Amino acid sequence: MNMAAKRQVRDRRLIWALCIASLVIYINLYMMQGMLPLIAEHFAVTSARATLVLSVTSFTLALSLLIYAVVSDRIGRHRPIVISLWALALSNVPLMFISDFHTLLALRLLQGVLLASLPAIAMAYFKEQLKPQTMLTAAAVYIAANSFGGIVGRLLGGLMAQLFDWQAAMLASLLFSVICVAISHYLLPKTRDAVKRERNERRWSLKRDLAADMQGFAHHLRDSQMRLAYLIGGVTFMMMVNQYSFIQLHLMDVFEWSRFQATLIFVCYSSGTIASYFTARWIMRYGQLPLFAISLVLMFSGSLLTLLDTQVAICAGFLLSSCGFFVTHSCCNSFVAVRATSHRAKATSLYLCCYYLGAALGGPYLMLFWHQAEWQGVILGSMLLLAVIFLGVLRLGFRQRKAELPQPA
Missing domain, CATH: 1.20.1250.20 (MFS general substrate transporter like domains)
Known part of the structure; x- marks a missing residue:
C-alpha cells in the first residue's frame, strides 16, 4: 500500500472514530431530556425540578470546553479524548445505584466536564491531521453525527423511560457507551500531535503558562x-x-x-x-x-x-x-x-x-x-x-x- 492510500485509510479511521465518539457524547448529553418523567418519578421530584439534570450538565460542559482547549494545546489531542471517553462511559456505573436527586445532579455535573472533551478538540484535531478539502468534509460528517446523536439520544431516552425502570435504563446506557467507546478507541489512529512543542531546556513557570493560555483566548476574541x-x-x-x-x-x-x-x-x-x-x-x-x-x-x-x-x-x-x-x-x-x-x-x-x-x-x-x-x-x-x-x-x-x-x- 502506497503512502497516499495509507493516508486515506488513516483519515477515514480518524473521521469514523470521532463520529462514533460524538454519538456517545450527544446520546449521553440528551438522553436525559427524554427521561425527565422517569427521573421525576424515580427521584420523587417535580418535573420542573427534574430539568436541572440538563441545566447543570450544559453549564459544566460549556465551561469545561475552555479547560480542554488549554490541556489539548499542551499535551495533544489524542490522550484527552480517549481518557475522557472511557471515564464518561464508566460514569454510568454509579448512576445505576443512586436514589438521591442531589447525587444525580453531582454526577451530571461530572459528566458535563467529561462530555466537553470531544467538542472542544475534534475540529482542531481535524485541522491538524487532514488536508483542507478533507477537513471540510470531515467537519460536515462530524456535525451530521452530532445531529444524529442528538436525535437518537432524545428518542432513546423517551423509549427507555416508557419501557424500563431507572436501573435498566442506566445499564443500557452503560453497555452502549462502553461498546461505542471501545470501537472509537480502536479506530482512532496513532497520530503525532502537532501541538507538541520543542522541548526547551528551561521550564516555563505556571504563571507564564497561564499568561500564554490567556493570550491565546484573547487573540481570537480580538x-x-x-x-x-x-x-x-x-x-x-x-x-x-x-x-x-x-x-x-x-x-x-x-x-x-x-x-x-x-x-x-x-x-x-x-x-x-x-x-x-x-x-x-x-x-x-x-x-x-x-x-x-x-x-x-x-x-x-x-x-x-x-x-x-x-x-x-x-x-x-x-x-x-x-x-x-x-x-x-x-x-x-x-x-x-x-x-x-x-x-x-x-x-x-x-x-x-x-x-x-x-x-x-x-x-x-x-x-x-x-x-x-x-x-x-x-x-x-x-x-x-x-x-x-x-x-x-x-x-x-x-x-x-x-x-x-x-x-x-
Whole structure:
C-alpha cells in the first residue's frame, strides 16, 4: 500500500472514530431530556425540578470546553479524548445505584466536564491531521453525527423511560457507551500531535503558562470576525434548541401528544443531519455568506409556518428551521476552524462555549415569552433573535469585504 492510500485509510479511521465518539457524547448529553418523567418519578421530584439534570450538565460542559482547549494545546489531542471517553462511559456505573436527586445532579455535573472533551478538540484535531478539502468534509460528517446523536439520544431516552425502570435504563446506557467507546478507541489512529512543542531546556513557570493560555483566548476574541461567528452560532442555538423544548409542551397541551410522542418532534432534526453532510461542498461552491442568508430564510419561514398551528405545519416548520440551523452551525464551525491559524483548540472551544451558553440562556429568555403568549410568544421571541443573527451576518459580510480591499501603501 502506497503512502497516499495509507493516508486515506488513516483519515477515514480518524473521521469514523470521532463520529462514533460524538454519538456517545450527544446520546449521553440528551438522553436525559427524554427521561425527565422517569427521573421525576424515580427521584420523587417535580418535573420542573427534574430539568436541572440538563441545566447543570450544559453549564459544566460549556465551561469545561475552555479547560480542554488549554490541556489539548499542551499535551495533544489524542490522550484527552480517549481518557475522557472511557471515564464518561464508566460514569454510568454509579448512576445505576443512586436514589438521591442531589447525587444525580453531582454526577451530571461530572459528566458535563467529561462530555466537553470531544467538542472542544475534534475540529482542531481535524485541522491538524487532514488536508483542507478533507477537513471540510470531515467537519460536515462530524456535525451530521452530532445531529444524529442528538436525535437518537432524545428518542432513546423517551423509549427507555416508557419501557424500563431507572436501573435498566442506566445499564443500557452503560453497555452502549462502553461498546461505542471501545470501537472509537480502536479506530482512532496513532497520530503525532502537532501541538507538541520543542522541548526547551528551561521550564516555563505556571504563571507564564497561564499568561500564554490567556493570550491565546484573547487573540481570537480580538478578531472581530471570530467574535461575529461566536455570536451567530450562540444566538442560533439559543433559539433552536429551546424552540424544541417549548414545542413539546405545546404539542402535549394542544394536541394531547403523550410524552414519548412529543419527543418524536426531534425526528425533524434529520433535515439538519442531511444538510450538514452537504454543507462542506456548498461552502466550497458558494461561500459561507450566501449559505448564512439561505439558512436565515429557512429559520424565519419555518418558525412562522408553525403559527398555522396544525400538526403538519409544525412538523414542516421544524424541518425547515432545523435545516437552516445546522447549515448555520456548520458554516460557523468550519469558519472558526479554518480562520484559526494558531491556538486552534482555543478558537473552537470559545465558539462552542458561546454555543452552549446560548442554549442555557435561551430557556429563561423564551420562558418569558411563553408565560405571556405560549407558543405565539416563543415565536415572537425567536423573531427578535433572528434579527440579531441577521445583523451579525451583515456585519460579518462587511468585515470580510473590508478585509479583501487592497490596503494603501
